Amino acid sequence: MKMHHYLRQWGLDVSKHHAFVLKTIRQAIRFAYASARNKATHKLARTHGARIELQERHVTWLGLHAFHTVFMCKPQAYARLLRALSFEMGLPRYRPLRRRFRSVVAEGLTTLSLLCF
Numbered sequence: 001m002k003m004h005h006y007l008r009q010w011g012l013d014v015s016k017h018h019a020f021v022l023k024t025i026r027q028a029i030r031f032a033y034a035s036a037r038n039k040a041t042h043k044l045a046r047t048h049g050a051r052i053e054l055q056e057r058h059v060t061w062l063g064l065h066a067f068h069t070v071f072m073c074k075p076q077a078y079a080r081l082l083r084a085l086s087f088e089m090g091l092p093r094y095r096p097l098r099r100r101f102r103s104v105v106a107e108g109l110t111t112l113s114l115l116c117f
Contacts, residue, residue: 003028003067018080025085029063030056061097064089065105 007014007021027043033056039045040052068085071078088094 003070014078015080018078018084021081022084025063025067026060029060032063033059057093058097058101061094062101062104063090064094065101066108070110 003021003025012021033054036052036054036059040050040054064085066084068089071082072084075082088100
């Protein structure tokens with residue numbers, strides 16, 4: 001939702017610069033994964049016995065799905081970007097994750113329906 005706001009405020013033509021936006025989305029997802037992994041291996045986390053089983057492709061798919069879901073609220077403005085996100089989520093390495101994270105996605109969608117932008 002923040003990205004939608006930033007894109008509108010910058011006046012960026014997403015249809016012309018969809019590759020730039022897609023690259024930014026991927027970078028944000030990689031940062032989220034690296035940050036979570038880093039926090040899980042921090043000294044304090046190890047002291048308290050924290051354990052995390054996080055795979056990069058899981059985080060990537062969830063991130064792509066989240067961005068796709070939010071941008072679907074404005075499909076006219078993000079048509080090319082939505083096609084690229086749909087294609088990437090449909091790649092063979094991500095297909096099994098759709099079923100695996102069905103309940104997580106359903107829970108997230110209930111929160112999204114409460115928000116409007």
